[in-house]
C-alpha cells in the first residue's frame with residue numbers, strides 16, 4: 014500500500030499566513046511521506062500518464078465564469094411556469110378542492126389525478142407513490158394539483174388561492190408509532206421491507222460465562238441534502254416527438270422510466286436530458302422523476318413548454334431527506350476484548366411511500382456490523398411507514414446511520430472491558446481471508462491497523478487524549494479527541510449491478526477524437542474529467558482529445574444511475590473497456606499497431622470511418638465470476654470492493670454556551686487508486702463537511718409531520734467559519750475490478766464524522782451522547798442535569 | 806409585449822456598461838439581472854439572504870441581490886460574475902478556483918468568486934480568519950470549503 018496526499022490541506026490552524034499556506038497545497042512531502050512518494054515515482058509506469066494526476070477539469074471554466082447554464086437559466090419560447098398545490102394535512106380523505114375568488118382561472122392550466130394519461134405512480138420499485146393524490150393524502154405536502162401560467166407572480170397568488178378540503182385521518186409520525194402500530198397506514202403492518210442477516214449462532218453466546226454483554230440504543234435524525242440549486246425541470250410535449258424533459262438530476266434513465274409509465278408511451282417517445290446540475294447528494298436520485306412528471310403533465314395539457322423550479326422552502330419541506338434511524342445493539346465481548354456476538358436491530362423511517370427505502374435499508378443493514386471479524390452476528394432491520402414526506406437517497410444511503418450506532422457502541426463496549434477504544438478495535442479488525450457479517454470473504458489486503466496508526470500519528474492522538482483529560486479539569490472549554498473506523502462498499506449491493514446491466518459506449522470520430530457515451534451525470538464530482546482520464550489513459554491518447562457527451566437519453570446508453578459510489582469504479586471500468594475495444598477494432602483492421610502516436614491514431618480513425626462508417630463500441634457490465642450473492646438469505650459478496658477508513662475528530666465543547674465545535678479533522682482512507690487527487694480530496698472534504706453538519710448543526714424540526722424549519726435561516730448548514738481544517742490522506746491498494754485500480758469514494762466520507770465527533774465529545778465532557786444531531790440544547794440538558802445531580 | 810404599468814426606469818452601470826433597467830420598484834435585483842439583462846450567472850439559492858449564491862458587487866460592496874429592490878440601484882455600479890474576467894482572460898480568483906478544485910457543482914461559484922474578489926480587494930494579504938470571515942456569507946454544500954480556501958490563497962499569491 015502506498016500513501017498519497019489529498020492534494021490540499023485546507024488551512025492549517027494557527028498563525029499561518031497565506032503565502033506560507035500556499036506551499037502546503039503543492040503536493041507537499043509531509044513527514045513520513047517522503048519514502049512513499051519516492052516509491053511512487055519508481056513504480057510509475059508509462060501507463061500512469063493521466064490517472065493519478067490533477068489534470069484540468071473538463072467542467073471547470075464555464076462554472077467559474079457564470080457561463081454554465083443550469084435549468085433555471087434556460088428559457089424556451091412560449092414557456093409557462095408550473096407550480097404544485099400540496100396537501101396541508103398529514104393524512105386524510107380529500108373531500109373537495111376550492112378555487113378562490115379573484116383569480117382569472119380560465120387563463121390557467123390545471124391538472125389533477127384524473128388527467129393522468131397513463132399510470133398515476135412514480136415508477137421505481139413498488140410503484141406505490143402517486144404523481145397526484147387521488148382521494149387520499151398520506152403526508153403533508155403531498156402533490157394534489159398542478160397549475161401553469163405564463164406569469165410567475167400571478168401563479169403564486171393562484172397557488173395560495175386553492176384550498177384542499179379533507180377529512181383528516183389519524184397519522185403516525187415516527188418509528189415507534191409506526192411499529193406499535195398506532196394506526197395501520199401502509200400495507201398490513203406499516204413495514205415496507207425487512208432484512209435478516211445471520212452469521213454463526215448468536216443465540217448461543219449470551220449465556221457463556223466468559224463474556225460481558227453490552228447494550229445500547231442509538232438514533233439519528235433526518236437531514237436535508239440542501240444542494241444549492243433546488244430541483245427544477247423544463248418539459249415539452251409534442252405529438253411527433255413525445256415528451257422531452259431537461260433538468261437537474263442524477264439519473265436520467267430513472268426519469269425516463271417514470272415518464273414512460275406516466276404517459277404510457279413507447280420508450281423512444283420519451284427523451285430526458287440532464288442540464289448542468291447544482292449538487293445532488295442523493296436528493297436528485299429519485300425526486301426528479303416526480304417534478305419531471307408534473308412539468309410534463311402541465312406541458313401535455315397546455316401544449317406549451319413548462320418550467321418548474323422549486324423555491325427553497327418548497328424544496329426543503331416537500332422533497333426527500335435522509336432517513337431517521339434507530340439502532341439497538343447487544344454485544345457479547347470476552348474480557349480479553351474479542352467480539353463474540355453482535356445482535357443488531359436497525360430500523361429506519363421511510364416516510365409515506367416505499368420509494369427507495371428498501372435499498373437504503375439494505376446498505377445500512379450490510380454496513381451495520383462494520384469492518385470487524387465477529388463469528389456470531391444477527392442483524393434484523395425494518396423500513397417502516399410514517400405520514401411524513403418520503404425519505405430518500407442521501408450520500409451514504411443508510412450506512413452512515415448504522416455505522417454511527419456501531420462506532421458509538423464500540424466505545425461503550427471498550428469501556429465495559431477496560432480497554433481503550435483503539436485497543437478494542439485492533440483486537441477485532443477484519444483482515445484478509447476473514448468474513449464479514451454477510452459471510453463475504455475479504456480477498457484483498459486490508460490494513461486497518463496501518464490506517465489507524467497513520468491517523469493517530471497525524472493527529473497526535475495519544476498525547477492529546479491524555480493532555481485534554483488533564484487540562485479539562487475546571488476548564489470552561491473542554492476538549493476531546495475521538496475516532497471511528499469503518500468501511501463502505503462501492504457499487505450496487507449484491508446482485509444489483511448484475512440486474513442493472515449497465516452499458517457504456519465509446520466512439521472515435523473521423524478526426525480521431527474519442528467521445529464517451531454514458532448516462533452517468535456530472536453533478537460536481539467531476540465525472541467528465543475522470544471518464545476522460547480513464548479513456549485517454551487506456552488508449553494512450555491526449556486527454557484533450559477525449560470528450561464526454563452530456564447525458565441525453567436520445568444519445569447515450571443506460572450506464573445506470575449516478576449513485577452508490579459506482580460511477581468511477583463500475584461505469585469507469587466500462588469506459589475503459591469500451592475505449593480499449595476501439596483500439597482493438599483499429600488493430601484488427603490493420604490500421605494501427607501496438608504502439609501509435611496521436612496522429613497515427615487520428616489517421617487510422619479517418620481511414621476506418623471512411624471505409625466502414627461510424628466507429629462506435631458498446632460494452633455491458635459483466636459481473637466478475639468470483640462475486641456470489643444470495644438474495645434470499647442475504648449472504649455472500651455484498652460488494653465487489655470496499656473502501657476502508659479511519660477518521661479522527663478533535664472537538665471543543667463550551668460549557669457556557671453549550672456549543673460543540675470540530676477543531677481539527679483527519680480523514681485517512683484506502684480507496685484503491687486515486688484517479689484525480691484534487692477531485693478525490695474534494696469528495697472527501699465535502700462529505701466530511703456534510704457529516705459535521707449532520708452531527709452538530711442540521712436539525713429538522715418536525716411539527717405534525719411537516720418540516721417546521723424549511724428555510725436556510727433556521728435549518729443551519731456549516732459555513733466557512735464552522736468547518737475545521739480537513740486533512741485528507743489516501744492510501745492506495747489498486748483494485749483489479751476498477752479502472753486503473755480505483756474503488757468508489759463518493760459516500761465513504763459521510764460515514765465517519767458523526768461517530769468520531771460524538772466519541773470526541775464523550776472524551777471532552779464525559780457524556781455518552783447516543784444521537785445526532787447534537788444541538789446545544791441537548792448538550793445543555795445533559796450538562797445541566799449533571800450539575801443538578803451533583804447539587805443533590 | 807406591452808409594458809406593464811407601474812414599471813420604473815432605473816439607470817445604472819452593469820459590468821462597465823451604462824444601462825437603463827425597466828422594472829417594478831420592488832422587483833429583486835436578482836430577477837432583473839437574470840430576466841431583463843439575461844445575466845444568468847447570478848444564482849438564486851434561497852431568496853432570503855442566507856446563501857450568497859446571488860452575490861453581486863454594488864458600488865464595491867458585496868450584497869445579496871435577492872434582497873436588493875431594483876429602485877435602490879439607481880445610479881449604482883453593479884458588477885456580476887460575468888464582469889469579473891477580462892474578456893477571455895480569467896481573473897486570478899477564477900483561475901485559482903479552476904485549478905484548486907474550488908468549484909464542484911458550480912452553483913455557489915459565481916457568488917463565491919465575487920466574495921473572494923471583494924475580500925482580496927479589501928485585504929490583499931488575508932489571514933486564515935480573514936478568509937473564513939470573508940466567505941462566511943456564501944454557502945457551499947459540495948466542497949467543505951477547503952479547496953475554496955486553497956483557491957483564495959493561490960489567487961493572492963498571483
Ligand code: FES
Pocket residue numbers: 848849850851852853854855856857858859860869870871872
Ligand atoms: S439567493 Fe440571495 S442569499 Fe440566497
Ligand code: FES
Pocket residue numbers: 241291292537907908909910911912913914944945946947948
Ligand atoms: S460547488 Fe456546489 S455548492 Fe459549492
